[in-house]
Amino acid sequence: MIACLMALNAAAIDIFIPALQQIGAALDVQSENQRQFVITAYIVGFGASQIVYGTLSDRFGRRPVLFFGLGIYVVASFAAALAPTFEVLLAWRFIQGVGAAATRVIAVSVVRDCFGGPRMASVMSLAMMVFMAIPVLAPNAGQLIMQFGSWFEIFIAVGLFGLFVTVWAWFRLPETLHPEDRRELTWKRTAEAFRLVLTNRVAFGYTIGTALIFGVLFGFINQAEQIYTQVYHLGPAFTLYFSLVAIFMAGASFANSRLVQRFGMRPLSHGALIGFAGLSILQAVIATAWGGTLPFPLFLGLMVPTFCLFGFIGTNFNALAMDPLGHVAGTASSVLGFMQTLGGGLIGAGIGYAYNGTLIPLYAGFIILSLLSLTAITIAEGGRLFRRRHPVDDRAEDQTLSGKPAE
Template sequence: MATAAAAGRAAPGPGQIEFIALMAMLAATVAFSIDAVLPALGDIAEEMSPDAPNLAQFVLTAFVLGMGAGTFLAGPLSDAIGRRPTVALGAALYCAGAGWGFFAQTLEGLLLARLIQGIGAAGPRVTMLAIVRDRHSGPEMARIMSFVMTVFALVPAVAPLLGAGIIAVTGWRGVFGAFLVFSAISVGWLWLRLPESLPPPRRRPIRPALLMAALRETLSNPRVRRAIIVQMLAFAALFATLSSLPYVFEEPYGRGASLALWFAALAVLSAGGSLLNARLVGRLPLGWIVTGTMAVLAVLSFLAAALASAGALPFPAFWLWGVSVFFMAGLVMGNVNTIALEPLPHVAGLATSVVASLATVGAVALAAPVGLLYDGTPVPLTLGVGAMAGAGAWLARRL
């Protein structure tokens, strides 16, 4: 295993299992911040937008939008000052947003708090990818990312249940207190156990000329550009599903009260996507895995849309379709990141920022209209995901 030396000294680091768990914890900042809020959307809508309950889903959108914007800063910052300080600064901003959200009295104030949280969450998210790229490359990086995503996938199984429990005791504002605790644990773990993976000689100062040169290098590579668009489409499908699931579970199927339990089961099953990917990596080209996965999801989504239009999509079938969306993420996200970052090891931080930010902001732009088109049936969601997956499969043929 290729491991970067710590800055100026030989420092013991975590073993592979602990490293994977720590990277998953950093990545889970995003998943926990989204999934723990899902059970609270109804209460937030009732308190802050009773006349337009659909607007409550922007609590998710604002966070993801902030995260996309924050990635433009996190990558260059991590290249300039190191990975560990960048995580710490991002966590501080994330905690500030969580505190603001706890005391917010209007929907607009809550959305602004979530935007700040998202900007802060970009620090752990982007830096995690850069740390993995510092230490690994090629199929080994894809394999490590598959295991990271497997652990990461368990967070959506726990987060809604934890969120529902907190809400039952403290109300929805208590979830924002849980964000503070989660961030403190993950950053403390990193600071105590993981040596800096980017020593001073390899750092790049934040200079406009250097940033523009690295940006041009990243975007001038056709394969990287295609990987960004494929990641954007995959993330948009995932985010559209997350935004709409609480409404679909509640209205047409009457399962709103058991949302957390159904979502937990969905997340546990979909973790198999990452485990399967870990076995396929090295045996099949990464582009083949991505193309096949998104093509299958497109077919399943259009079939679900046709059945829903005819009123013949029972809840178990819809739930299994939801599993397929999250299963897709386990087979696609890590591989697309690996494809995008493989040619750019010398600008890993900035490349991670460009890839993640463009994919995330683009995903929000694609997913938000799907959520707003919700009409009391699963049709808009399944059609939207089918279109995104189909376009992704077509583009991924040339990865």
């Protein structure tokens, strides 16, 4: 169920990738790069509103907030199908993202309510495995729908998926917020929760590192349709190659769920990030020497291991950011989600909009963001990477920064 809640977000992004060209033609969008705003508008709404849902869920519980967001998501999905102009479509996409934000915050909060440490990372990895399957299925589902209809029917399909998840969660998801953990909805308590999140070095550092590495993913998603269809001229079949990369990402996430309890979150994610930066540099050097592009087999052959490494980064970084903040899980989830998704979405939009018919802007973004992310987590770890630490260490640091004695 957690995976399906998270999958709503991926479905609302990836299923529209093959429809961007048709949406642009139907709604008279002149610039090809502006078609990417269909993706960006959703991500901005999704990222910006998370900061509200966590605070509300810590006060009123996980269920009421979840169903409020799901209602917005379903209504906006159906309304977007009737959008008469591109601007109206973007507005409904933003609202759709606002509703979907509740699913992300509540999903992470529910997992943190029930688990901690490596077990939390393992559970999140299993959820992410299903979540990662959506980028495999969604673009092909979108392409299939367009074979018999148009982008209108894609919005209807997304709305029906949201309705299905709403009914399932209504009957099967219990309230996981313990009564003693409910926080009064006052400015003082809310500000205190935000202060705990922002002053914890580990949480803050990994949040920045995650936002930067998410910028890599969103940048690739924004450019994917143009790269596959304009650089490599693959036509509608490009969704199969896009899905191939996603399959290996899902496999890496599954492997992470098995390996994290043996090797630890830090060694796995730190090594993967360094490897990601190295592969990005290699691809940029080859592309520059090749005139800005790569032969397609080489492009795909290097992109697959690059995004396999991504499967060991995102989940672990998010778990490391959340782990010391279990006592304010809802607010923590919303603040981290706000910074990670909004920051990553805007950065990814910048990378996507820089598309110039070559692979250079994409690879340049990969290199810059991965190196900045490495810097952020190095600071978070006090300059020492690959250490295995017990969750108590991070909670003790959190108590120290909040002005309370460490246990």
